[in-house]
Amino acid sequence: MKKIKRENLKQLFDLISSGQRLYIPIKKAGQTNYGIYAADSRVDLDTLKTVKSSKEAFFPQSETLYTVTKENRKIKITQQELEGEDFVLFGVRGCDIKGAQVLDRVFLSSPVDSFYEARRNHGIIVALACSEPEESCFCTTFGVDPTEPEGDVTTWFKGEYLYWKANTEKGERLTALCSELLTDADEAAVEEEKESIKAILSRLPYADLSLESWHGDATNEKFGSELWKELYKPCLACGTCTFVCPTCQCYDLKDYDTGSGVQRYRCWDSCMYSDFTMMAHGNNRTSQMQRFRQRFMHKLVYFPANNDGMYSCVGCGRCVDKCPASTNIVKVIKAFSKEVNSK
Amino acid sequence: MQELISRLKELLESGSVQRVLGWKKGDFTFNPEPAYFNSAEELSEFVYDGFCGANLSKYMIKASNLEGVTAVLLKPCDTYSFNQLIKEHRVIREKAYIIGIGCKGKLSLDAIKAQGVKGITDIKGAEIDGDCNELKVETLYGEKTVSYKDSMLERCHVCKGKEHMIYDELMLESADTLDADRFTDVEIIENLTSEDKFTYFQRELSKCIRCNACRNVCPACSCRKCVFDSTKFDSEQKANVDPFHESMFHIIRAFHVAGRCTDCGECSRVCPQGIPLHLFNRKFIKDINEYYGVFQAGEDIGQTSPLTDYTLDDMEAEERR
Amino acid sequence: MSECTCHQNYKLDTLVPMVGVITDIRKETPDVKTFRVEAPEGGKLFEHMPGQCAMLCVPGVGEAMFSITSSPTNKLFQEFSIKKCGVLTDYLHDLQVGDEIMVRGPYGNNFPVDTELKGKNLLFVAGGIGLAPLRSVINYVLDNRDDYGTIDILYGSRSADDLVQLKEIQEVWMKARDTNVYLTIDRPQDGWDGHVGFVPSYLKELNMKTDKTVLVCGPPIMIKFVLGALTEMGFTKTQAYTTLELRMKCGVGKCGRCNIGSKYVCKDGPVFRCDEVDELPDEY
């Protein structure tokens, strides 16, 4: 166990970023999002949840995959180079780390997405325990431990200090790099902090959220429910929930004609958009009810069916905070358990 | 509030309206959602307080296709949007029974959090019957008190007034919230150098995640198919690799609603990244007011919109300020 | 989740295409052309199994999934039969021999030609351009004739001019051992002395024995009625296979579009046994 004084953090960030890219929550124009650290960045580790999750470090909102140039009738394809350098992702909360594990199931399952894989292999995650969980948090429901998030390095804020524990070989390397700024510490303070976090967790408004009736075999029972017809009504069909979500992985592939070649890029897409499933031969899901249902069925039923019961929700609560119509996954889960209880 | 609920019950029970479009209690006191109520019993979940910011005019586009009459609750500023939608033939007047409800300013959870409040579990003082001076906020980390005024949405500080432009009946008291000029921020930006203007908007727009919430919530964005949804037009609906496309989206969107935007402020309210989108709309409104005479969309159904109108001696583009 | 093997012969990232050269274009019907695609240096771009599909992309125009209509036993090239019906296919129809396009794939699963179908009597039912994926199987089966029982092919189209691969049907399939080919067109036409009528009703008229495994492909409405007819004739759902390859985007089961229930059509499909289709939520 190591520690560093809060006031020395800037030196730490400068040191880390001198040899590699450092992604860290940065406050810009009033909002905190992950960004690449520069000496004048306003690092903000106090905001619990960045607006966008840390998934963009591995799966950016948009990225070029390859460029095609055409000469007469000949086509030349140049694939975008894969990530080749290590980078550090600092201050990741337990929910976002779990989110990355969910995305791993998607992108690292065969056929492997090499763009994602390269970033994942080169990323060093410095996790940060959640000293002050908020009202919209329900990560414990999905088995996340915010008191000790699993990263290459795990860190805790306690009093004046940031405590630092390396968990993996990558983490040890980073610790060695920063050794001049880190001093030895004992575990007592961290244990105390963990206890204090646990005490708050038990008081969270969503602490007793139950996923009892949600599992991989629930397709038939849930799909035909009348509840969807009511639940979807406030939905504006925007993509806010999907874009702030750490586990939403749907993407679109599009061409951009630069005038000197066509670039194919991949960008986040949202299953809530009206033309999401509009393909060459028509549309699978033509009503907003179907699209709304798809999002939650996918997260709570279809995904666990394919991934040994792992849900594609991590309880970060971003959608609870951000939905413009105040509808969200918690309301969906609660509506269904209410129905079960009233029967 | 009780009188409003009794009145809604009466309307539903008498069969003069088939449903009520209002707000339903959320799982917290601060996240009510727009909802339909089809029977008097369902009204037990009805709520109307300082957190009911959504402009229900937009939902009336869909409700106009439903069977029968929908009683819709509209705040003063929402009625401008409703008028504008009537003018554009997007809602059917006869299908709506408009209950103009009072407003004492609507609250923004972000504004409350910005005052250093974390882990909010309950908020008291937002009730429409109260005096709306102070909010008692219960949090996981103790109780706090914040002023109502400091917790309001930006749009309420520049309120257009508490008068309803269209209604069938009026209910509940309003309170004035206007305490700023809506063009102040626009003027501040206008007086910057080009470079500073550009830097300012780049910082703001670089946050945009192209969730399209601003478009989908906007009562003026009621096109069946948006130009940004077209696959044939090479206009990007989703985030592109280059940030140009976000700027283009917001400029074009503001242009498309210019002369029709009532400045209801929904775009800024819903933006998950807190981009002050109203600054685009207000720039157009300010220019229209200065160049072609003061105009407020949605005030009067009979007015011609400034962009579908002209005079022989309009100013030239080069004479712009 | 079952291990996906669909891309195992693929060298690049599964989303990055390869360049293919069009080496032959055959006009089948007024709106269907069959394109022969080879690698620029000659030979096949990749190996595939019958029923798999590939994404054809034209930079700046678009991309779409097409079934590979040539048999894997063909060692020289791959073929795609493409009906002109949209922006991309219009473009493809204007291409000339020697033009280059981009191909990525193969994607999806395949008809179980080496497992469940082995030794079985097979009945192929195809309508219109729906012959494309089945042709791959038919030729595969004919090239490995000893591994399978009897073969019946029922193929229907709007008119005699719309029958694709007619030459091959007449010259190869009709002459193959233990193989019966039944052709039908929707409406009577001068110069046509074969059967007239829709595929499902012809199927009932033929009144085949239920000792066959059925492979169906065609317009959705035809599939629906063919399955109805099969049930009437006493076939069970487990005896029929169909392919749903129309609505896909990424091809690798990640982009989320073709997700129906817990299945991704592009990865877990496009070939489904009909009882599996029934288990999916009703969204397709």
Add this chain to the structure above:
Amino acid sequence: MSLTNEEFRPKIVAFCCNWCSYAGADLAGSSRLSYPADVKIIRVPCSCRVNPMFILRAFEKGADGVIICGCHPGDCHYSTGNYYARRRMTLLFSMLDYVGIERGRTRVEWVSAAEGVKFSQTMNEFVETVRSLGKNVRLGDLRCKN
């Protein structure tokens, strides 16, 4: 390598209405009046055909300045098109000023079919203004700029 303003040749897109300004450009050409070759003319049926997206698209694809030319107010072939265009372009260009696009990069000018001289003068002036502003680096897609 950075270009100095002398070497820099701006890319200009000029939307010209079919009835007046395009003919004006034609006249400029046939009268052997010179205007810079960097001006790319796009003929539109009427100045009010110009959609704000056209202008942003021009910037996106690498234009350094955009000018719109139409018939003089009152002379529109479709009687009122340019009146609408005048309002739209005033507002749009004002918005572009507002988001930080230098004012000199956009312009509206009325040029009749007889004004070949005016056309060539306007273009020369406009190119000069844009040249003095330098390359447009603010509004455009970087991928188009190589």
